[in-house]
Amino acid sequence: MSTSNDYIRAYQAERTVEAARAALVIIDMQYATGSRQGALARKLLAEGSSVGDYRFDRIERFVLPHTLRLREHFAALGRPVLHVTVGAALPDASDAPLHMRKLFVEFKNHLGSREHEIVDELKPRPGEHVLRKTTIGAFASTNIDSLLRALGCEQLYMTGVSTNMCVETTAREAADRGYGVTLVEDACGTTHEDLHHNTMRNFQRLFGRVRSTAESLAELGAAHV
Secondary structure, three states: OOOHHHHHHOOOOOOOOOHHHEEEEEEOOEHHHHOOOOHHHHHHHHOOOOOHHHHHHHHHHHHHHHHHHHHHHHHHHOOOEEEEEEOEOOOOOOOOOHHHHHHHHHOOOEOOOOOOOEOHHHOOOOOOEEEEEOOOOHHHOOOHHHHHHHHOOOEEEEEEEOHHHHHHHHHHHHHHOOOEEEEEEEEEEOOOHHHHHHHHHHHOOOOOEEEOHHHHHHHHHHOOO
């Protein structure tokens, strides 16, 4: 008797892991929405809302420590690490698409602001790449595609926030362009647990794979570099 998992994975493409063709892509780990000290957290607190409790607890307990472990592993393998940020170039966000402007302005998420900065724990190191997007997905407003191809990266391990928004959209964009994409489940986070799990479940239907940090480290460590 077939199960729902059989249906989800019926057409799932499996690829041989090649660490020599892999890159780590860290998405939107900025103060604006990726930290308990940022604009989103302050807004929710001022409104008396507890909706952010799950989000920031997950970031602190899972997303940050697991992303740090992955970054160290990729560095040891000599493989690229890409930081994708979201935000405007200008304080009035006039350089951003209309649907993103209110969010950027309200959270003061623009170049030069603290909110736009990547959280201190994940500050980019020399040799790591930083790409700023003004859209939900990175492929729509950055040169990530040409950069990854120049670096010889065809297998992407993605972490960051928010699972069901910028992470998922970027991952889908990458899959549609022929990349092998792995969502690192316990290194991604969002505001609602059900949205996180639904994204992971749906992504496996055709777009790519879902693995834990431990599974990702194990398969990359065992692969030929």
